[in-house]
Amino acid sequence: MVYRKLTKGLGLLIVLGMLASPSIAVEDEVKGLMLIIEQQLDDPGARQQAMQAGRNRALLCSYCHGNDGNSVKPDVPNLAGQNPVYLLDQIGKFARGERKNFVMNSLAKNFTLDDKVNLAIYYADQTVQPRPQNKSLAARGQRIYTQRCMSCHGEQGHGSAEYARLAGQRPEYLHLTLERFRANERGEQQDGEDVRRSPIMESIAGRLSDENIEVVVAYLAGLE
Known part of the structure; x- marks a missing residue:
C-alpha cells in the first residue's frame, strides 16, 4: 500500500496526534509509524543522520543486543534485520508498559521519539547472523x-x-x-x-x- 508522504514539521505533528489518540486502532497506529519511518528513509540525508544517531544510541543496548543487533544473550532477541516499523512499535509498547521487561521498560521510557526512530532504522539495516541448522x-x-x-x-x-x-x-x-x-x-x-x-x-x-x-x-x- 502506498501512503501519502509527509512534509517535515506539520506532517510529524499530524502523526503524533494520531498516536496520542486513546481510541486509535492498531492498524492506524502501525500506519502512523510507517509514515514516520518513511519520512526518514525517503530523505537520504535524514536517513544517514538517523543511522549515525541510531548507532550511537545503540551503545546503550549493545550489552544485551550486541553492537549490530545480533544478541549476545540467549534469552534476548536479535534486532538485526527486523522491520523498522515493527521495531518502532515494540519500543513504544515497552515505553507504555504494554510489554513487560524491567530493563526495556526503563530504557524505552527515557527514549525520545527521535531515539526510537533512529534505533529502529539502524537495527533494521543490520544483517542477522543465522545459526547452523539440523x-x-x-x-x-x-x-x-x-x-x-x-x-x-x-x-x-x-x-x-x-x-x-x-x-x-x-x-x-x-x-x-x-x-x-x-x-x-x-x-x-x-x-x-x-x-x-x-x-x-x-x-x-x-x-x-x-x-x-x-x-x-x-x-x-x-x-x-
Whole structure:
C-alpha cells in the first residue's frame, strides 16, 4: 500500500496526534509509524543522520543486543534485520508498559521519539547472523511453520510492519517465547517479568508440543 508522504514539521505533528489518540486502532497506529519511518528513509540525508544517531544510541543496548543487533544473550532477541516499523512499535509498547521487561521498560521510557526512530532504522539495516541448522529437524519444522506461522510471518520468516522477523532469531529466545505463549494459553502461572500477551500467538502456541517447538525453532534459527 502506498501512503501519502509527509512534509517535515506539520506532517510529524499530524502523526503524533494520531498516536496520542486513546481510541486509535492498531492498524492506524502501525500506519502512523510507517509514515514516520518513511519520512526518514525517503530523505537520504535524514536517513544517514538517523543511522549515525541510531548507532550511537545503540551503545546503550549493545550489552544485551550486541553492537549490530545480533544478541549476545540467549534469552534476548536479535534486532538485526527486523522491520523498522515493527521495531518502532515494540519500543513504544515497552515505553507504555504494554510489554513487560524491567530493563526495556526503563530504557524505552527515557527514549525520545527521535531515539526510537533512529534505533529502529539502524537495527533494521543490520544483517542477522543465522545459526547452523539440523537439517532433519529443520525439514520437520518447515512443515509446521508453513501450516501455522507463514501467513503472518512470511514465507521466509522475514516478518512485516506488524509481525516479527523470525528468520535467524536466537533459538533459545524463540524456544522461550513460544513456551511463554503456550503457558499463557494454558493458564499456567508465570512471574511478572517478560510476560507478553498475544491472543493469536497464544492460540497457536497452545497447540504446539515440546517436539513441535523444537523443530520449528531449528528451522527458523537457520534461515537467512
